[in-house]
Amino acid sequence: MSARLRDEIEAKRAKLQEMRQARIIRQRQDSERRATTPVKSPTQADINALLKSILGPDDALSPRSPDLTPASSVPGTPSLGHPDLPGPSSLRVSGRVSRISSAGSDRAGFGATLVHSATENILDRPITPKFTPDFIDVQQELFELPQRERVTYNKEIQTADTDSDTETTSDEEIREIVFRERETTVDAERTLERLEEESATLDREIEEEIRDLTEEEKISILAAPEFLDFVEQSSKIVQRALNDNYDYIRDYTSGAETGGDDSEGKRVKRICSFWDERYCKNRSITDVDWSPKFPELSVASYNKNAAAVNEPDGIVAVWNLHLLERPEFVFHSQSDVLSVTFSPFHANLVFGGTYSGQILLWDTRSKHLPVLKTPLSAAGHTHPVYAMQMVGTQNAHNLITSSTDGMVCSWLVDMLAQPQETLELVHAGHNKTGEVAITTFDFPDNETTAFWVGTEEGNIYQANRYDRAGAKAGLNQYDVYKGHSGPVLGLHFHPLIGPVDFSDLFLTCSVDWTVKLWRARSLAKPSTTTQTVSSIYSFDEADDYVYDIEWHPAHPAIFASVDGSGKFDLWNLNADTEVPVVSTSVSADHALNKLQWDRKDGRRAILGGSEGRLYVYDIGDMAIPRETEWNDMQKTVAGFVGGQTNGVEVDSRMLPNGR
Amino acid sequence: PPELEQTLALLSSHRSVLGYLLLSRGQPVSIIRHSGVVFEGEHGKKYATAIGRMIESVQGALEEVSGEVNEGDEIRFMRIRTKRHEIMISPDKRYLLAVLHDPTT
Numbered sequence: 001m002s003a004r005l006r007d008e009i010e011a012k013r014a015k016l017q018e019m020r021q022a023r024i025i026r027q028r029q030d031s032e033r034r035a036t037t038p039v040k041s042p043t044q045a046d047i048n049a050l051l052k053s054i055l056g057p058d059d060a061l062s063p064r065s066p067d068l069t070p071a072s073s074v075p076g077t078p079s080l081g082h083p084d085l086p087g088p089s090s091l092r093v094s095g096r097v098s099r100i101s102s103a104g105s106d107r108a109g110f111g112a113t114l115v116h117s118a119t120e121n122i123l124d125r126p127i128t129p130k131f132t133p134d135f136i137d138v139q140q141e142l143f144e145l146p147q148r149e150r151v152t153y154n155k156e157i158q159t160a161d162t163d164s165d166t167e168t169t170s171d172e173e174i175r176e177i178v179f180r181e182r183e184t185t186v187d188a189e190r191t192l193e194r195l196e197e198e199s200a201t202l203d204r205e206i207e208e209e210i211r212d213l214t215e216e217e218k219i220s221i222l223a224a225p226e227f228l229d230f231v232e233q234s235s236k237i238v239q240r241a242l243n244d245n246y247d248y249i250r251d252y253t254s255g256a257e258t259g260g261d262d263s264e265g266k267r268v269k270r271i272c273s274f275w276d277e278r279y280c281k282n283r284s285i286t287d288v289d290w291s292p293k294f295p296e297l298s299v300a301s302y303n304k305n306a307a308a309v310n311e312p313d314g315i316v317a318v319w320n321l322h323l324l325e326r327p328e329f330v331f332h333s334q335s336d337v338l339s340v341t342f343s344p345f346h347a348n349l350v351f352g353g354t355y356s357g358q359i360l361l362w363d364t365r366s367k368h369l370p371v372l373k374t375p376l377s378a379a380g381h382t383h384p385v386y387a388m389q390m391v392g393t394q395n396a397h398n399l400i401t402s403s404t405d406g407m408v409c410s411w412l413v414d415m416l417a418q419p420q421e422t423l424e425l426v427h428a429g430h431n432k433t434g435e436v437a438i439t440t441f442d443f444p445d446n447e448t449t450a451f452w453v454g455t456e457e458g459n460i461y462q463a464n465r466y467d468r469a470g471a472k473a474g475l476n477q478y479d480v481y482k483g484h485s486g487p488v489l490g491l492h493f494h495p496l497i498g499p500v501d502f503s504d505l506f507l508t509c510s511v512d513w514t515v516k517l518w519r520a521r522s523l524a525k526p527s528t529t530t531q532t533v534s535s536i537y538s539f540d541e542a543d544d545y546v547y548d549i550e551w552h553p554a555h556p557a558i559f560a561s562v563d564g565s566g567k568f569d570l571w572n573l574n575a576d577t578e579v580p581v582v583s584t585s586v587s588a589d590h591a592l593n594k595l596q597w598d599r600k601d602g603r604r605a606i607l608g609g610s611e612g613r614l615y616v617y618d619i620g621d622m623a624i625p626r627e628t629e630w631n632d633m634q635k636t637v638a639g640f641v642g643g644q645t646n647g648v649e650v651d652s653r654m655l656p657n658g659r
Numbered sequence: 660p661p662e663l664e665q666t667l668a669l670l671s672s673h674r675s676v677l678g679y680l681l682l683s684r685g686q687p688v689s690i691i692r693h694s695g696v697v698f699e700g701e702h703g704k705k706y707a708t709a710i711g712r713m714i715e716s717v718q719g720a721l722e723e724v725s726g727e728v729n730e731g732d733e734i735r736f737m738r739i740r741t742k743r744h745e746i747m748i749s750p751d752k753r754y755l756l757a758v759l760h761d762p763t764t
Contacts, residue, residue: 235670
């Protein structure tokens with residue numbers, strides 16, 4: 001450390017020497033100029049006295065002192081060979097003294113000889129013209145040689161670096177020398193400090209300067225992809241943190257702050273709505289789904305934005321309940337996405353079915369383009385895919401998709417190049433056309449081979465994926481579930497929960513403003529003749545198309561429906577079978593297209609609107625079923641069945657025996 | 660790039676956000692971008708050094724605690740709630756996003 005500082009000190013000294021040399025050269029030039037001008041010359045006596053006083057203690061310094069008489073200075077000085085550094089008049093004497101005393105410090109050796117001082121003394125006083133030419137000669141001769149001697153002498157003297165400009169007599173001179181010897185160490189320390197301070201200030205200045213990046217650097221940084229990724233990531237995190245409105249340092253003991261507490265039992269509350277100017281404008285939501293793995297994530301698929309031709313036709317956005325301003329992920333598609341589902345077995349995969357018949361697979365770990373696509377060929381779908389569902393178990397699962405030309409395809413998740421199996425549903429016995437235009441389908445819980453489809457003509461059919469005893473693969477044309485007078489838009493089987501099995505009941509909703517409850521015919525006894533199955537009950541409360549319907553995942557008697565007037569109806573069959581328990585007008589001038597309960601306990605439901613907004617509603621305690629719900633539901637159903645299917649309500653409690 | 664601008668504009672338009680600072684980590688931290696009245700000029704520079712120092716010291720403390728050289732742990736997100744504001748810092752290997760907001764609004 002000290003070595004480094006010493007090096008720094010040496011460097012500084014060199015700098016100082018250079019400065020002083022420059023100064024001396026300047027001084028020499030000045031003196032030369034002055035030498036040419038007449039100057040007053042001192043008296044001889046004065047000069048001698050001065051010389052003796054100075055030379056006295058310094059005999060060792062200048063063995064040539066006898067030479068230093070003014071008269072002989074001229075010729076004698078050459079042998080001395082002193083460096084000539086005439087300083088300014090006021091400083092000449094002192095300069096000389098300092099040079100002698102500071103001999104140890106300066107290698108450059110400003111030290112003028114006494115001869116020079118003598119000559120300078122001559123210079124100080126007005127010089128008679130006769131001396132002038134001599135002076136000049138002396139000066140020019142005595143330049144190089146003395147320096148070396150000075151150097152050797154300097155080492156012995158070991159005086160300090162500082163340049164003292166005080167005028168002193170010989171005593172003072174001695175004192176100065178002594179002082180300087182004492183001060184050597186102090187000065188060294190001081191230089192050390194000074195250097196440290198300098199470096200500190202320099203560092204600070206460097207910091208100040210570097211703080212502001214240049215424009216170029218800024219531009220290069222802004223374009224770097226990792227910078228953009230970083231901004232995406234961190235801004236999402238910050239926004240999620242911003243959305244958390246709870247002030248956790250709130251002091252409950254002080255102040256009378258009235259916190260709004262409005263958790264009523266029977267209320268349906270809107271939690272939030274998701275909408276993004278860029279992605280959702282002018283688009284409608286075509287399908288919604290909750291994530292099986294992260295309960296706060298939901299996905300919505302959007303159709304085409306007619307106003308913006310350059311934007312992708314199909315958008316799929318994953319929304320986070322904690323991040324309200326923007327989607328977590330956005331995926332693009334080249335054609336409208338009509339159905340979307342999270343993969344229940346892979347946390348990162350999202351499937352989408354499009355208007356062109358392609359099935360797309362997106363990965364949340366990748367960017368916004370699909371990771372896998374099915375080919376646009378006759379092997380897959382060539383018509384819009386309105387419904388898709390994942391069936392099976394973790395190890396053996398398939399994606400079943402259906403399109404409006406009656407094709408039902410089954411795909412393996414990692415092999416979307418061609419379907420694992422295709423099934424064309426054809427209604428052989430139909431009086432008009434064999435084509436079955438599937439709008440929706442559903443598998444009952446625990447079933448993977450038989451499913452029910454809803455069609456555009458309003459009938460519901462049952463179909464099998466594979467041949468089985470008594471039934472062939474394809475549409476079961478014998479059982480026609482006839483009831484709706486318009487396309488069936490939603491079909492949902494009762495989930496298998498709780499002590500009583502209602503999984504043969506399914507609900508359908510349609511364009512004819514009704515919701516119907518059906519009991520599926522048992523698969524064990526397949527029929528061989530055409531039969532018409534009627535609905536058990538019909539709910540006629542709506543006054544607009546009913547777009548979607550879903551049973552509640554936890555409560556056996558609750559289901560919800562959304563319709564074209566923007567209403568979200570919550571029905572509880574144990575409470576009232578004619579009107580919904582709660583009817584919420586979500587958006588007065590836009591229809592609600594899709595509905596999905598959240599998977600676990602069904603407290604929340606997402607509703608997809610036709611203006612592109614995704615609403616999240618919470619139904620609170622109504623979602624919690626009591627013990628008696630199942631038995632009550634049994635009775636209700638029995639009441640339906642007993643009262644036939646003309647919509648007339650029979651009080652289920654009046655019938656003693658259920659079915 | 661427009662997405663960047665959009666994201667940052669969205670961030671600063673949040674009702675409780677007073678401003679943000681985008682810094683690049685380095686021995687003296689340098690400001691890439693800033694917004695909001697709070698981070699203007701000299702004051703912003705002071706904030707930048709302060710935040711840089713904070714992150715360095717916390718990271719150093721983490722490393723001390725974890726003991727070994729193999730980076731056991733690193734700061735993922737820092738949320739400092741003071742009496743008046745809350746400052747949220749999301750660091751990265753190379754960059755730093757700091758957002759100042761007032762949670763009571």
